[in-house]
Amino acid sequence: MKNRRKLLVYFIVLVVLIAVGIVVKNSLSATSTPNQSGKMTIKAATANKQLDKEFKIALKDGKGEEIDGITMRLENIEIRDEIIVQGQKANSVVGRSFLVVNMKVVNALPQAVEVNTKDYLRLGVNENEWLAPDIHNDPVLVQAISTKPTRVGFPVDSGLTHFTLQLGEIAGEKEKVEIDFTQ
Template sequence: MVNKFKLYLSQLNLRFSKKENDINIPSQSLSFKSRSFFNSLKYKARYSRRNPAIILGIALLVVFVASILMARTIAGNLFGDDRISPPKAKAQQTLNTVFEFPIRDNEGNVVADVKYEIERASLQDAFIYQGKLAKSVKGRTFLVFDLKITNPYIRGIEINTIDYIRIRRNNEKELLAPEIHNDPVAIQANSTKFTRIGVPINETDQNLVIYVGELRGPKKEVKLNFQ
């Protein structure tokens, strides 16, 4: 009888230990899941704390790049092209008046003939002179001539372009000489040079006539009728 009772107690003890083991396994599993859950929460918390810093960094980078692009655009608008635009003529007339004069060597022999052509005449209130814009005063304007000079000689030459044009106005006896020029103009060997000369006149001046030729030679008379 005693032996049966001991056997019964040992069986109960064994069942109880099995139940304990059965309970401990889910407990360990629950503990692992809990740790995983809390670790996930901690990671999200750390990420959420870093996220504003990342957003702020990206925003600052965007602002920096935009400021550089804007600065380049402004600089391009301000300094991209500072060239002077040629002023428009109030009136002009195509002339294509040509005369030739000889080039002489040191012994006085003619070596070539320079071709001096007045392509057109114009009236302008502004004139580009030596790369700068010159403006006329009130009541005055510029009479401007576009020249084309051809040197057929094998050597370069220099000439004073204003020596070959004189201007008469209002049927007066006095002749005007061009005052705005780039003389002496250098024309390289076997080449053509374009240049301009001009003279200030009154806006009320009429009956404009030019005389083209060498100072001591015959002159060609050309009347100006601006349109």
């Protein structure tokens, strides 16, 4: 009788562990399941605005002299509730969204260059706060005489529609670009 009870307890514990394992596995795979083509899918952007802005980044040689630089082409800016970060789907928390700047880094030099794109963009959400990108692929390796698509992202409050994007080197002059998603 005692052996039978022990066996029943072990059986119940085993069933519970298997059920918990299945639930955990399904919840993990539901957040990052590729579609039938093997690609991750995310929700469409809730807002999108063309930027078509370009600016040059001056590079310095070993002697500190400026040489031909890299060009950053900011293509568009989006507000999203989901993004892919390091191959995993990331959802924004309630009351927040992701503001994503899609860009291309153009290298006209005959050697590869690494660029920290987060150092050239700041996002203004009010008059005196400038946010650095929290989401980025830095350092971005741009091969010789090539173009590399990349992006940076900022977590922002949902419902905000007006932003100021500041472009330029940290210690240099900056260009401000006003972005209004209501227009």
